[in-house]
Amino acid sequence: MKINKSFIGLIVVSTIFLIYASGFYKNLQSNSALEIVDFSTEESLENKNIPSNPDRIPLYGDLHVHTKYSFDAYIFGVTATPYDAYKYAIGEGIKHPLGYEMKIKEPLDFYAVTDHGFYMGMIENYADTSSKMSKNEWTKPMHNLNRPENVTVESTGERANLFSSVLTQAIIKPYPWWHPKYLGAWLTNNIQLALQSFDYDVHKSAWADVANAAEEFNEPGKFTTFIGYEFTASTQVEGGNLHRNVIFNSSKAPIRPWTRIDSLNPEDLWTWMDALREKGVDSLAMPHNSNGSNGQMFEVETFRGNAIDKEYAEKRMRNEPIVEITQVKGTSDTHPLLSPDDEWADFEIMNKRVGSRPPTYSMPQGGYVRDAYLRGLTLEWKNQGNPYKFGLIGSSDTHTGAGAFDEDNYWSKTGVLDGTDMGRGSVPLTQDRIDQLSQYAIDYDQPISVKEIDGRTYANVGFDQWGASGLAVAWAEANTRESIFQAFKRKETFATTGTRMAVRFFAGYNMDSIDLNSEDMVKNAYANGVTMGADLFGENNQTPQFLVWAQRDKLAAPLQRIQIIKGWVEDDSGTPKEIIYDVACSDGLSVDPKTNRCPDNGARVNINDCSISSDVGAVELKAVWTDPNFDPTIKAFYYVRVLENPTCRWSTWDAVKAGVSPRPDLHKTIQERAWSSPIWYIPESSNLDIIPL
């Protein structure tokens, strides 16, 4: 009798469990990040005849923009919506959280709002005291955070504290294991549902709003948008930044973003993207801030510490054809320690791990793109495939909805925190601000937040290493999603530090037959060679020529020089090598063949008023160049760097505008620049059979 009873009990319990479990099975489909939603609007577009240029035109954009839906942006006082962000890109002014207007000098051709997928929309929901989430005790410090009277410089301390402590402690708290939601999350493969601080409906509607805004502003032929988000993962132990932006090729996108809660491993992101591609939704992921990854963005092994193989390389390149080389948080071309012979390597270096508290040094090896290209060749030399054969773009990573691209029109990116000159450390603090910051340090038990430099007191913040950068440029036939997306996939792209200069780059075996002054130059170059992002294959041990052409930004400084950066791996030893050749100089100057450098063109900056030499520099530069040390049997990459004449850095502009002298320990001037995607030289297959040691 007794046995019988407990037996019945067992049956009852397991039946209940089964009903419960299979009830959630249905959600496996609806909650899965593979469910596809068509966000296209029904708005009828008159079938416009969009002119297409077979020689392609450079289209300028930003693929890295945060709005109030990003957890950190909301904490920084940002209330700009994705719609506001797109308005900014097409030339309308929008408000900075501190009240002033942000307006771009000239409209952009494309823009993508990429809010953090992780907790998208949730912080605004905590702040909204009518929401369900706001009933939780731990949301209290965030209640009505961005009420107008609280979006002030004085709230900086509170916000910095929320960002660094309250948020991280409160946010990721799962329900206990026995809780139905925990089971539901497990069954539906959506771990987010197991978190007490997460409301899936709020999250989904934020994502839908991001997508709808993109759809509303996309205007084929005039202005292109992409539905996108940021996958904000990092390595668990060292906190190495593994962030990527993901953009989709059409109006169709998944019902929710795949985030760091699903997995910290970027390989899982690619698996998800591959699965979406199977379903007809193409996407690409763009790594950024490799400089703050502690060398882990371009590791020589996989996330789990296994050896990289060809399958990994192919999967990575299929999903990540382009990388963001420059943005507000520094530039990742190379580091002075990696390229001691590159006189321009010390450019906008940001040497801290992204988001580290306290700020922690980020190892340069494996964190910069030139090093990554060399690592790729080395891996290939060892027969492991090349996972680092990517093209280049820049973007802003603004968190205010509005990219700050100009040194003289700069608001950095974290809203209230760095929206003033004093806040970003370029101008000495007033006594009021010193008192405020000291009080904040005491209140929140924070380390010292001011520093003395030459007898003046500045905010002790990392923002002084940030800068007014950058832009993504695509060579496309027309300003449409399809055309631009294809340019990204071809890697026919270049990056700039915010200016609108343009660069062409071709390689082939009879480039020297092309007349550089012919109106058909570009047509001939396309017909006779390959362009940036492509492979040039060896042909009968011939030496190829490279054609470069750069044009200035009419509103920025004139051009100073064009350089070609070459990297290769020595065949016998496997040693990576790099060398920089100047190939075109302004002002009729010519390259010294001994040093491979242009002579000084005499361009100078007056740091008292930021005026520049008006009589030197070039409107355009062009050249056909042959590598003097070309070896047809060795793989190599070649990419272009174009340098403008020097101009004031934003920190100098801040000082000039405030009527004080610039901070002595910061660079006073910078040389704005552009980088093309590389062309890879691949020897004929007979020479390719390198047996791994």
Next chain:
Amino acid sequence: MSLRIIIFFLIGLLIFILDIGFNAEQDSKDIYISDQELTSLLSAWESQVGRPPSDDEIVNIINNFVQEEILYREALLLGLDQDDQIIKRRLGQKITFLKQETIPEHPSEEELEEFFEDNKNTYYIPATYSFSHHYFSKESNAKERAASAMESFLNHGTELVGDPFFLGKNFYNYTAIEIKKNFGEVFFLALKGLTINEWSGPHESAFGEHIILLKEVSDGFYPPLEKVLLRVEQDYLAQAQDKAVADYINEISSEYRVIINPNFKF
């Protein structure tokens, strides 16, 4: 009281009890799935997966539906719908949709015309310019070369040939903003005043000199309603829907009284 009556009474009671039991069972424990519901379940599955479900899958679909219905009803019996923020909001949404749907699906012509007149600027089509040019780079004697090229063209009919330009030679339907962005303000002002189909120049830009052939100007204009009818209709409906909801709330809120503790400390 006779035994008969007591027996009748007991039988009556029994029937009454049975009736309660049976009816209650029938009222709340039947799950009736209509043909229509079945069709919509199956077609929803098909639209997600891309093929019709197999027999096994149909069983699954129905089981899932049934289980959801059971959980839903049990939850209602337990009163789990009370004081739930999400359900509240969802119901609020539903009545909003309902009110939005009260407006006619197709507004009358007069309504559309009036709306169009009031919002004309939204639909303005800016002027566009189609042109070709020959470019003479500032890097090599732009002014002289351009002037002499123009001179030989006019006097001897020599073919115009310039330098390569980054954006090419031909431009179709560019707006003022686009031209200013690509060539600068000065260039646009010159272009604007040109005679159609007549080579003109040299004209200066940020990059050098240009000899320009303005081919076509499409003046900016307010499009006739027919051309943008669909957009206008959608915009009208969107506005009308917002208004319908606002009107409804205004109307009904007068019937409500809001009571807040006057001593509450905010």
